[in-house]
Amino acid sequence: MGDPWLSAYDAALRVARKAGAVIRDAGEKEIKVCTKSSTVDLVTKTDERVEKIIIGALREQFPDHCFIGEESVAKGEPCNLTDKPTWIIDPVDGTTNFVHGFPFVAVSIAFAVNKELEFGVVYSCLENKMYRGRNGKGAFCDDEKIEVSDVKDIHKSIIISEHGTDRSCEKVEKIFSTMKKILCIPVHGLRGSGTAATNMCLVACGAVEAFFEIGIHCWDIAAGAVIVKEAGGVLLDVNGGPFDLMSRRMVSANNMVIAERIIKEIEIFPADRDDAPIKKITKFCKK
Numbered sequence: 001m002g003d004p005w006l007s008a009y010d011a012a013l014r015v016a017r018k019a020g021a022v023i024r025d026a027g028e029k030e031i032k033v034c035t036k037s038s039t040v041d042l043v044t045k046t047d048e049r050v051e052k053i054i055i056g057a058l059r060e061q062f063p064d065h066c067f068i069g070e071e072s073v074a075k076g077e078p079c080n081l082t083d084k085p086t087w088i089i090d091p092v093d094g095t096t097n098f099v100h101g102f103p104f105v106a107v108s109i110a111f112a113v114n115k116e117l118e119f120g121v122v123y124s125c126l127e128n129k130m131y132r133g134r135n136g137k138g139a140f141c142d143d144e145k146i147e148v149s150d151v152k153d154i155h156k157s158i159i160i161s162e163h164g165t166d167r168s169c170e171k172v173e174k175i176f177s178t179m180k181k182i183l184c185i186p187v188h189g190l191r192g193s194g195t196a197a198t199n200m201c202l203v204a205c206g207a208v209e210a211f212f213e214i215g216i217h218c219w220d221i222a223a224g225a226v227i228v229k230e231a232g233g234v235l236l237d238v239n240g241g242p243f244d245l246m247s248r249r250m251v252s253a254n255n256m257v258i259a260e261r262i263i264k265e266i267e268i269f270p271a272d273r274d275d276a277p278i279k280k281i282t283k284f285c286k287k
């Protein structure tokens with residue numbers, strides 16, 4: 001049987017590093033900012049250019065594979081995960097950080113077959129850290145094996161989350177009420193890097209104990225999910241059920257004790273599934 005997806009994994013590492021170099025270079029120049037689902041859901045030419053570079057390179061090597069890319073979906077392409085070999089790509093995770101020069105921007109590339117995630121690559125390109133994980137083969141940051149934290153006492157934990165790009169009062173209320181309840185457990189701290197993929201790698205390397213968010217997309221978390229699992233962590237739905245890649249919500253943690261404690265505090269609000277009928281997002285660019 002050999003290692004059927006090794007060439008795909010190697011291709012993912014290569015193109016992630018190349019994409020990271022394009023992002024770093026673009027960050028040195030003037031960045032034209034547009035918006036998507038809200039006035040704070042930013043997108044730039046670099047997001048679109050980097051996605052084209054990644055999908056172009058992978059499609060050339062794997063012409064019969066399927067692709068789910070954040071910016072392709074925003075332009076109306078379907079976001080359906082089938083049994084076919086499928087790449088799930090966020091070309092620039094942390095676009096707002098990229099626009100502001102806040103130093104956490106990641107290229108996130110995952111690969112699934114028969115709806116099972118085979119491997120994930122998260123290249124934190126401003127830190128020049130390559131996080132990677134393959135099914136059953138462990139998780140790494142560059143060449144160092146990484147493992148989740150062994151903390152079981154929630155009072156000795158750091159929890160990481162984000163508030164997303166939906167600024168409706170009802171959702172903001174629930175997000176901050178959840179964060180307040182967690183903070184007052186109390187935990188050692190709350191953090192947010194601005195990119196879900198990076199947040200999940202911080203869980204995987206033991207820097208924080210758990211990441212949760214409602215409102216993320218499959219491309220933000222698919223690669224990080226493999227890395228967390230391979231680092232010995234757990235993945236769940238925010239209601240304690242099984243992790244569902246397309247549900248736009250998740251908890252990733254170092255162990256079930258921490259995960260279940262966090263889940264108790266999460267105030268759930270609805271988010272359309274990624275595989276719901278296509279909703280083309282209208283991009284708006286100020287002149």
Ligand SMILES: O=P([O-])([O-])O[C@@H]1[C@@H](O)[C@H](O)[C@@H](O)[C@H](O)[C@@H]1O
Nearest residue numbers: 092093094095162164165195196
């Ligand atoms: O848009 P993007 O920078 O690729 O992805 C980001 C996610 O990584 C983050 O978790 C979320 O809170 C932001 O709203 C945004 O969606």
Ligand SMILES: [Mg+2]
Nearest residue numbers: 070090092093
């Ligand atoms: Mg993105």
